[in-house]
Amino acid sequence: MVEVELKKWGNSIGIILPAEKLKELNLRGGDKAELNLIKKEYINGFGICKGSKSFKEDKEGHRTFW
Numbered sequence: 001m002v003e004v005e006l007k008k009w010g011n012s013i014g015i016i017l018p019a020e021k022l023k024e025l026n027l028r029g030g031d032k033a034e035l036n037l038i039k040k041e042y043i044n045g046f047g048i049c050k051g052s053k054s055f056k057e058d059k060e061g062h063r064t065f066w
Contacts, residue, residue, distance in 0.1 A: 003040075 004015045017027075027033060 002018060002021050004017065006013045006015055022028070025033075
């Protein structure tokens with residue numbers, strides 16, 4: 001599997017395939033290929049613990065342990 005980034009190309013969007021993969025598959029400009037596209041989604045972790053209880057402060061006796 002190759003991960004690529006979609007880039008703006010005029011009024012369209014295109015992808016650039018790595019030269020190593022093209023060489024591995026013996027592909028050149030003008031060749032036809034079939035792609036399976038999978039959208040990778042960014043997960044923002046901000047607020048992921050919303051609603052959870054706050055942390056408790058260490059008790060005085062625990063400080064001597066450290």
